[in-house]
Amino acid sequence: MFHSSQTTTADITPVRPGTPESDTVPRTNPFATPYASVPGSRFESRNASSTGLQLQEQRYFHSRRVKKGTVEKPWTKKKDPREKWVTIIPLVGLFIGLAVSGFLIWDGLKTVVNHTYCPVLEEDFSTGIDDRIWTKEVELGGYGNGQFEMTTSDEENIFVKDGNLIIKPTLQDESLINQDKFVINLMDDGICSSEKWYNCITGNNATNGTIINPVKSARLSTRSSRSIKYGRIEVEAKLPTGDWLWPAIWMLPRDAVYGSWPKSGEIDIMESRGNNWTYSQGGNNIVSSTLHWGPNAANDAWWRNNVKRKALHTTYSSGFHTFGLEWSEKYIFTYIDTRxxxxxxxxxxxxxxESGNFPLSDSNGTRLTDPWSQSGRPATPFDEDFYLIINVAVGSTNGWFKDGASGKPWVDTSPTARKDFWEARNQWYPTWEKNGQMEIRSVKMWQQKGYNGC
Incomplete structure (x- = not known):
């Protein structure tokens, strides 16, 4: 075994085995406590001179009390004049933050007033669908968005189950789609809800690849019965799950006082998509609200106040939510579950x-003029009666579903968009089977006091 011949405290002369000294002085243990920490008396009792050990004098630490005032504190002798700003700047920032927060809260509270309301509609569908209140709109024209569904009044697409109103999209009869030159004419049947012929007639044409609406769904409104000018609306609903479904709760003006859409406005309380949460534009985990207004369709200012709200760790199709609107002459806002x-x-x-910041002229050089200046009210065109609409649309060619994203099976500009969508039904129709319908538990409308006889 190798033993070190050095220590940290003294030189030790090696002792050969068999000598007298080896009997009295133990061999050095390299794993023992260092000599400096061993009491000197242990070695003094031995014959240190005969072993050649030169032990250093043992030293001990003696503590002493430090008298007050004897420790130097150089940092107290001279202070840096900039040191105070380390405290002042955070305090100023905190004060400004509190002031701004207080102003924003005050500004919001002073504009949102607890108005008095008169009830206009309280519907829970316990007695079915009241035809005196609800209009089942039956059309084929896609409602200006190039939607693929035809809306019907059939119980296949709109019915009451377990006390809830159900709007359920279904596939068109394949045998009808396969008939060349087949035509659907709702005007002949006397059930078309539109006065425009192109919303009431459609057909198949194998030559140019056009087909009748590949899907059937429903659209319900209070157009003929209930409307409000300022007030509140709450619709408790569960949204559908299914690719390319487009559920909506929204409002249109009862009378187009300021002209054709969007001059007279549109209020979208809730819009969503039935695609799941992986969809790039946001599926049924996201809803949006917006206002539509502008001097013509090409200059719609909807994007200036379009706001999206994401569900927290869930989707809006997993349970019922209340989609609400509060509207007055000074403001309008939408909310979910609570104000x-x-x-x-x-x-x-x-x-x-002014809020729309519209250009001086449109793309063809026609000068744009303010269609609302004669009213003298800043809320115009949202100062007239609006009625409620609830529907589930399917697809569209207006950009609501972005081209080339998430496997979209049609292109908006294609003349065969309906047919392309239909031919991909084996991809998207299975996603509707579990929860491909919109369920409405209740609808409530209130009129703000002081308007419409309230």
Whole structure:
């Protein structure tokens, strides 16, 4: 075994085995406590001179009390004048933050008033669908968005089950689609809800690849019975699951006082998509609200106040939610479940013509003019009666579903978009089977006091 011949405290002369000294001095243990920590008396009792050990004098640490004032504190003798800003700047920032927060809260509270309302509609569908209140709109024209569904009044697509209103999209009869030159004419049947012929007639044409609407669904409105000018609306609903479904709760003006769409406005309380949460534009885990207004369709200012709200760790098709609207002459906002969870908020602090920031002329050089200036009200065109619409659309060619994203099986500009969508039915129709319908538990409408006889 190898033993070190050095220590940290003294030189030790090696002792050969068999000598007298080896009997009295033990061999050095390299794993023992260092010599410096061993009491000197242990070695003094031995014959240190005969072993050649030169032990250093043992030293001990003696503590002493430090007298107050004897420790130097150089940092107290001279202070840096900039040192105070380390405290002042955070305090100023905190004060400004509190002031701004207080102003925002005050500004919001002073504009949102607890108005008095008169009930206009309280519907729970316990007695079915009341035809005196609800209009089942039956059309083929895609409602200006190039939607693929035909809306029907059939119980296949709209019915009441377990006390809830169900709007359920279904496939068109394949045998009808395969008949060349087959025509659907709702005007002859006397059930078309539109006065425009192109919303009431459609057909198949194998030559150019056009087909009748590949899907059937439903659209319900209070157009003939209930409308409000300022007030509140709450619709408790569960949204559908299924690729390319487009559920919506929205409002249109009862009378187009300021002209054709979007001059007279549109209020979208809730819009969503039935695709799942992986869909790039947001599926049924996201809803959006917006206002549509503008001097013509090419200059619609909807994007200036479009707001999306994402569900927290869930989707809007996993359970019922209340989609609400509060609307007055000074503001309009939408909310989910509670007024505190606002989605879109628009304050009518200045005329909407100014808020839209419209160009001087449209793309063909025609000068744009303010269609609302004669009213003298900043809320115009949202100062007239609007009625409620609930529907489930399917597809579209207006950009609601982005081209080339998430496996979209048609292109908006294609003349055969309906046919392309139909031919991909084996991909998207299975996603509708589990929960491909919109369920509505209740609908409530209130009129703000002071308007419409309230």
């Amino acid at each position: 505190l969870l606002q989605v879109m908020y628009t304050h009518f602090s200045k005329p909407l013509w």
